[in-house]
Amino acid sequence: MNLYQRALASIVRRIPKTLILLIIVLILGNIMLSSLLIVQSVDETKEAMLRELPPIVSLSMDFEKYQELLEDGVMDIPWITFDDLENIERAAGKYIKSYDYSMRTGLQTDSLKRIEQEGGFSFGFGRQTFNCVGTQIPLFTALETGDAEIIEGRTFTQQELEQGSPVVIMSKELAAENDLVVGDTFTLECVISTFDANFQEVVLDTLHYDFQLIGIVQYKSMPAQEESRGGMFGGFDFERERLNNLLLPNRFIRDYNTKWMETISNYYGGAGGGFQEADFNPLTTVPSINYVLNSSEEFDQFVRLAATVLNNDLYVFTSQEDNFKNVAQPLESMRGILNYVFYITLGSSVVVLALVLFAFVRDRKKEIGIYLALGERKGRIILQLIIETVAVGVIGAALAVTSSTYLASVITNFMLPTQPVEETPAFMMMESVLAKIDYASILQSFNIGLDVITIVFFFIAIILTIIIAQLIASVYILRYDPKQIMV
Amino acid sequence: MAILTVKNLSHHYQDGDMRRYVLKDINVSFDLGKFYAILGQSGSGKTTFLSLLGAMDTIQEGSIEIAGTSYAEYDANAIRRNLIGMVFQSYNLIDYMTAVENVLVAMSITERELPQDRKTVAYNLLDYLGITRTKADRLVTRLSGGEQQRVAIARALATNVDIILADEPTGNVDESTETEIIEIFKMLAHKHNKCVVVVTHSQVVANEADVILTLRKGGLTQNE
Ligand SMILES: Nc1ncnc2c1ncn2[C@@H]1O[C@H](COP(=O)(O)OP(=O)(O)O)[C@@H](O)[C@H]1O
Ligand SMILES: [Mg+2]
Numbered sequence: 261m262n263l264y265q266r267a268l269a270s271i272v273r274r275i276p277k278t279l280i281l282l283i284i285v286l287i288l289g290n291i292m293l294s295s296l297l298i299v300q301s302v303d304e305t306k307e308a309m310l311r312e313l314p315p316i317v318s319l320s321m322d323f324e325k326y327q328e329l330l331e332d333g334v335m336d337i338p339w340i341t342f343d344d345l346e347n348i349e350r351a352a353g354k355y356i357k358s359y360d361y362s363m364r365t366g367l368q369t370d371s372l373k374r375i376e377q378e379g380g381f382s383f384g385f386g387r388q389t390f391n392c393v394g395t396q397i398p399l400f401t402a403l404e405t406g407d408a409e410i411i412e413g414r415t416f417t418q419q420e421l422e423q424g425s426p427v428v429i430m431s432k433e434l435a436a437e438n439d440l441v442v443g444d445t446f447t448l449e450c451v452i453s454t455f456d457a458n459f460q461e462v463v464l465d466t467l468h469y470d471f472q473l474i475g476i477v478q479y480k481s482m483p484a485q486e487e488s489r490g491g492m493f494g495g496f497d498f499e500r501e502r503l504n505n506l507l508l509p510n511r512f513i514r515d516y517n518t519k520w521m522e523t524i525s526n527y528y529g530g531a532g533g534g535f536q537e538a539d540f541n542p543l544t545t546v547p548s549i550n551y552v553l554n555s556s557e558e559f560d561q562f563v564r565l566a567a568t569v570l571n572n573d574l575y576v577f578t579s580q581e582d583n584f585k586n587v588a589q590p591l592e593s594m595r596g597i598l599n600y601v602f603y604i605t606l607g608s609s610v611v612v613l614a615l616v617l618f619a620f621v622r623d624r625k626k627e628i629g630i631y632l633a634l635g636e637r638k639g640r641i642i643l644q645l646i647i648e649t650v651a652v653g654v655i656g657a658a659l660a661v662t663s664s665t666y667l668a669s670v671i672t673n674f675m676l677p678t679q680p681v682e683e684t685p686a687f688m689m690m691e692s693v694l695a696k697i698d699y700a701s702i703l704q705s706f707n708i709g710l711d712v713i714t715i716v717f718f719f720i721a722i723i724l725t726i727i728i729a730q731l732i733a734s735v736y737i738l739r740y741d742p743k744q745i746m747v
Numbered sequence: 748m749a750i751l752t753v754k755n756l757s758h759h760y761q762d763g764d765m766r767r768y769v770l771k772d773i774n775v776s777f778d779l780g781k782f783y784a785i786l787g788q789s790g791s792g793k794t795t796f797l798s799l800l801g802a803m804d805t806i807q808e809g810s811i812e813i814a815g816t817s818y819a820e821y822d823a824n825a826i827r828r829n830l831i832g833m834v835f836q837s838y839n840l841i842d843y844m845t846a847v848e849n850v851l852v853a854m855s856i857t858e859r860e861l862p863q864d865r866k867t868v869a870y871n872l873l874d875y876l877g878i879t880r881t882k883a884d885r886l887v888t889r890l891s892g893g894e895q896q897r898v899a900i901a902r903a904l905a906t907n908v909d910i911i912l913a914d915e916p917t918g919n920v921d922e923s924t925e926t927e928i929i930e931i932f933k934m935l936a937h938k939h940n941k942c943v944v945v946v947t948h949s950q951v952v953a954n955e956a957d958v959i960l961t962l963r964k965g966g967l968t969q970n971e
């Protein structure tokens with residue numbers, strides 16, 4: 261009967277004691293492991309989702325702050341400038357793979373047929389309006405994010421982008437509606453007009469552009485949202501409206517906007533007629549500047565550096581990670597709570613186990629006295645007790661491994677709402693290059709799975725907890741002497 | 748030749764601010780091959796004396812030598828596992844183990860050279876002391892008091908030590924069992940050349956001993 265045989269005998273022949281310990285470890289282990297599992301699953305889901313998305317950081321205006329400035333009557337709004345963009349590129353270039361931004365304008369023309377909404381919305385002066393979406397680089401943001409895919413033809417060349425050539429990319433639906441194929445040229449007659457004092461339209465200029473269709477895109481549909489499909493917002497289908505977008509070089513839009521501004525300004529009595537200088541800053545039409553980074557691990561470094569260089573409170577950097585955290589708020593808060601639960605359980609396990617094991621040690625006072633009377637070393641007696649409890653603990657932990665997956669999914673179902681707290685409106689989703697993560701798809705990719713590292717970590721945590729608890733409980737033995745069994 | 752020599756041994760317990768001496772300046776020696784009985788009334792210090800002999804308590808004044816070497820030079824634990832076998836009034840067996848397992852526990856703790864086949868030795872020893880093979884494989888809680896005490900004696904002998912110390916070993920058994928156990932101790936001393944020291948308050952036990960010592964008022968006297 262050496263130490264190990266003694267430990268084994270004690271485990272298998274003193275079943276009630278073994279069962280009590282087993283149940284305690286099972287309960288504590290389940291709480292610990294299931295919270296550990298959930299924490300790790302949230303992290304994994306986040307990583308997996310972020311891995312799929314390109315590492316993009318968006319620089320955009322903080323609209324609340326802008327609103328405040330307007331309310332305070334601040335005249336010179338600190339708009340972002342091309343100089344700012346160059347400075348950022350110079351300082352943080354090593355993090356940037358590419359960056360793109362999209363200037364915007366609207367063209368009033370009846371030369372193309374729009375894809376209409378079912379509700380029959382119309383804009384402007386009874387004439388059709390096409391949203392023009394500009395592009396700075398050949399691999400523009402929508403292509404980079406996979407939000408759009410060129411299915412026929414090609415993207416812009418560097419030269420077309422620099423010169424602002426009248427080349428256009430459109431959706432396959434719009435092309436079909438107008439019987440256009442890649443390579444076709446078509447003329448757009450565009451009108452610049454305004455209202456007079458009697459709210460009557462005054463046509464100021466009519467421009468003719470000979471466009472060439474160079475590419476056809478297909479848009480990825482927005483994630484389906486509550487009730488109806490994605491685009492609906494107040495009865496207006498933004499997803500359908502997107503099909504009417506004309507993709508053009510930024511330079512073209514910039515030139516057109518300048519022309520428009522001059523025409524209107526002339527009408528209102530020359531330069532300065534109601535317009536401020538900032539209205540001529542082409543970047544004011546840009547919703548966001550989108551930086552594609554070399555690696556998603558460099559979000560923080562890039563943002564810190566770029567924000568310092570920019571030094572403008574009105575603009576904020578947002579990364580995919582920020583966006584994930586926003587949308588996945590319920591997951592993040594669940595993760596936070598269970599992270600605490602894990603450490604609290606771990607800490608209280610030591611206390612609970614130490615108390616229980618202390619009771620066990622007291623109960624075995626006589627047996628320990630006998631070992632001492634037979635000349636056994638105290639260290640070896642404590643070792644025997646540790647072997648016993650660790651063995652039972654490992655069995656308990658192994659059982660917890662099988663049951664905690666189930667428990668974790670029960671907890672998740674209980675803690676996670678099936679609907680997002682706040683739904684991102686579809687038009688925002690389309691406008692922001694980042695807001696492509698939706699709650700439903702997060703929930704879909706969230707699943708509780710055990711991995712080896714978690715199990716190993718859990719076993720180490722349990723074993724260390726038991727050893728510490730047993731050592732605390734065994735302090736009693738140290739001041740125990742064999743003579744006590746003689747009476 | 749004396750195997751155990753007690754020199755000027757005194758022992759006291761703290762009674763509030765006062766030291767109360769239980770043993771006072773004891774000088775005695777024990778030889779191999781003899782059966783000693785230490786008589787004394789309850790509370791006279793028998794257990795205290797035996798626990799000092801058995802290295803279960805720390806010596807305060809005086810000394811005890813085993814084969815010429817002072818206890819002070821040994822680790823108390825080592826004396827217990829390698830040099831002495833103890834038998835108690837309340838048997839002190841481990842209740843969730845069988846008789847043979849209890850014997851094997853002692854054999855696994857000692858550092859003495861033991862025969863390879865310990866299990867056989869343990870069974871034979873138990874058999875020699877009247878515990879059959881079937882009983883040897885029973886949990887000790889399912890043996891009678893006398894049988895349990897035989898198991899306890901077997902455990903003390905299993906490490907093949909020269910000295911057996913017993914504290915009122917027949918205190919919990921009936922008269923016929925008492926006689927049988929005393930016979931065992933006599934045999935161990937006379938046939939196996941052990942030094943057997945039995946503490947008792949029973950005159951019957953004392954009458955069988957080679958040497959009777961009486962503990963009274965802290966002093967130990969030999970009856971002639
Ligand atoms: N741990 C102790 N603390 C204080 N007094 C003790 C202790 N152990 C024994 N005594 C006292 O010492 C005396 C001798 O006790 P003991 O050696 O057990 O006697 P015996 O075994 O002869 O009955 C008794 O008066 C007892 O009360
Ligand atoms: Mg006594």
